[in-house]
């Protein structure tokens with residue numbers, strides 16, 4: 015996934031390649047594992063490009079989603095977040111969400127192959143993808159909580 019992917023997808027779908035779309039896409043590329051909300055993305059982008067506002071960010075993310083460039087994620091924290099689609103991935107990676115500080119980490123391996131095989135066998139269901147979220151306390155927060163107890 016790079017700027018050429020963006021240009022090709024936009025053109026193929028009949029959209030224009032605009033400077034703003036490139037800037038927003040690059041900001042997503044530069045913050046690959048940040049799982050940004052539109053508001054956070056806007057903060058990053060508008061620092062250097064004050065002409066881009068939150069309405070543009072929302073509109074652009076809708077287009078990116080339609081072109082299968084980004085995933086829209088819901089971590090049950092009252093906002094949507096976005097990440098670039100990883101085309102090398104067979105299935106979507108998993109997310110670890112810290113309920114103390116809100117940090118999101120990625121688990122890159124699938125680990126569900128056995129379950130997928132079993133489901134296919136028992137339900138003859140053809141699994142295309144999955145979306146798995148784990149809620150808990152991250153290692154940093156565990157350390158901090160330990161210090162507090164002392």
Ligand SMILES: [Zn+2]
Pocket residue numbers: 105124126127130144
């Ligand atoms: Zn899988």
Ligand SMILES: [Zn+2]
Pocket residue numbers: 112113114115116117151152153154155
């Ligand atoms: Zn944490």
Ligand SMILES: [Zn+2]
Pocket residue numbers: 049097107108109120
């Ligand atoms: Zn992710």
